[in-house]
Amino acid sequence: MQKFLKRAGIVLGVLVGLMLLSLAVIYSRTQARLTRVYELPEGTVPIPVDSASVERGKHIFQFRGCEACHSEGGFIDLPEAGRAPDSHLNLPSQDIPHMEGNIYLDDPAVGLVVASNLTSGRGGVAGDYTDQGWVHAIRHGIRADGTPLLFMPSTEFYFLSDEDLGAVIAYIKSAPPVDHELPVSTVSWTGRVVMTLVPAITFIPAELIPHMAARPVAPQAGITPEYGEYLTYSCKVCHGPTMSGGPIPGFPSSWPPALNLTFGAGSSLPSWSEADFMSTIRTGVTPDGRELRLRYMPWTSYRFMSDDELKAVWVYLQSLPSLEYGKR
Numbered sequence: 546m547q548k549f550l551k552r553a554g555i556v557l558g559v560l561v562g563l564m565l566l567s568l569a570v571i572y573s574r575t576q577a578r579l580t581r582v583y584e585l586p587e588g589t590v591p592i593p594v595d596s597a598s599v600e601r602g603k604h605i606f607q608f609r610g611c612e613a614c615h616s617e618g619g620f621i622d623l624p625e626a627g628r629a630p631d632s633h634l635n636l637p638s639q640d641i642p643h644m645e646g647n648i649y650l651d652d653p654a655v656g657l658v659v660a661s662n663l664t665s666g667r668g669g670v671a672g673d674y675t676d677q678g679w680v681h682a683i684r685h686g687i688r689a690d691g692t693p694l695l696f697m698p699s700t701e702f703y704f705l706s707d708e709d710l711g712a713v714i715a716y717i718k719s720a721p722p723v724d725h726e727l728p729v730s731t732v733s734w735t736g737r738v739v740m741t742l743v744p745a746i747t748f749i750p751a752e753l754i755p756h757m758a759a760r761p762v763a764p765q766a767g768i769t770p771e772y773g774e775y776l777t778y779s780c781k782v783c784h785g786p787t788m789s790g791g792p793i794p795g796f797p798s799s800w801p802p803a804l805n806l807t808f809g810a811g812s813s814l815p816s817w818s819e820a821d822f823m824s825t826i827r828t829g830v831t832p833d834g835r836e837l838r839l840r841y842m843p844w845t846s847y848r849f850m851s852d853d854e855l856k857a858v859w860v861y862l863q864s865l866p867s868l869e870y871g872k873r
């Protein structure tokens with residue numbers, strides 16, 4: 546009996562030791578990723594100051610989803626049934642810039658992720674940023690101290706043209722200071738384990754960006770498939786690289802699958818007109834009366850696209866190979 550207990554004790558000791566060792570390895574590996582200082586291209590983009598460009602910057606800030614993440618109540622949790630009329634018009638006034646920061650994610654399984662207050666008010670980051678710093682943050686996902694930002698989707702914004710990026714930065718710089726202090730983003734212990742074992746969840750977008758490669762060429766604005774594609778990088782996160790929908794990799798299993806946006810089997814789009822598509826994105830309600838759940842499909846950002854922008858997206862969707870639902 547004593548011998549057995551001794552052996553069991555040894556086995557237990559070895560197991561506990563191995564566990565502590567793997568936790569130490571996970572901690573030091575994730576710490577190295579979180580504190581890595583990246584090599585980035587020098588320089589900035591032209592930052593306009595005229596009011597038309599600042600207005601254009603605001604437009605981009607809204608339809609590209611910056612405002613939804615970086616403003617309080619940007620994504621409101623609408624009750625899934627019984628949406629009150631106009632309850633989706635959550636942005637209090639379209640004339641005031643909303644970038645005061647917001648808790649983006651507060652989940653013990655991942656950590657606390659804060660979409661920063663971008664203004665120069667108390668708790669805001671503007672004071673830390675030079676023009677080059679703004680470019681590095683938005684296009685490369687790197688904060689002012691050179692370390693990577695968490696969950697900030699720079700993998701999409703990497704493709705922004707110099708002109709669009711310059712306009713967005715001009716808009717951010719024009720915003721009045723807003724005092725709004727927020728906690729610092731942190732990854733929890735389980736978050737570190739997930740970060741190590743589940744590569745489908747992108748904790749650090751900067752790891753996926755070819756920082757020093759030649760810049761991709763942005764298409765000319767127009768109602769063309771190329772420009773439509775330029776406007777839809779964010780859609781692919783959920784609707785998939787081929788836009789055919791299906792369950793979203795790395796997202797909680799409670800999420801509904803994204804729908805097919807090609808014209809293949811299982812898609813509603815073949816029965817829609819351009820006007821139907823535009824009104825779906827603008828109102829969150831499909832031609833057959835289905836309400837898109839804002840929590841999963843952020844149409845309140847996309848509704849800010851201009852008519853021509855939505856038409857370009859529609860032309861792009863029509864140009865895609867017709868795939869069956871879920872051929873991501």
Ligand code: HEC
Nearest residue numbers: 609610611614649659660661670682688694695696697730
């Ligand atoms: C999906 C949500 C999301 C969207 C969309 C988003 N951001 Fe962010 N952003 C974040 C989060 C989260 C952080 C902070 C991450 C951290 O603290 O590590 C951040 C950080 C930043 C920072 C660096 C701030 C700092 O703390 O140093 C800038 C600048 C920024 N975002 C600008 C933008 C702009 C401009 C856009 C639109 C073109 C945008 N963001 C869209 C979530 C988002």
Ligand code: HEC
Nearest residue numbers: 777779780783801802803804813831836837838841842847
């Ligand atoms: C965060 C994930 C996510 C992003 C980003 C996203 N979608 Fe969606 N989309 C969904 C989900 C999930 C649904 C289904 C929603 C529901 O059933 O309530 C959906 C539904 C739709 C529908 C309705 C399709 C139908 O057959 O009824 C359209 C149209 C659509 N999305 C277009 C877009 C476009 C265009 C973009 C980018 C500009 C985009 N989505 C970005 C998740 C997303």
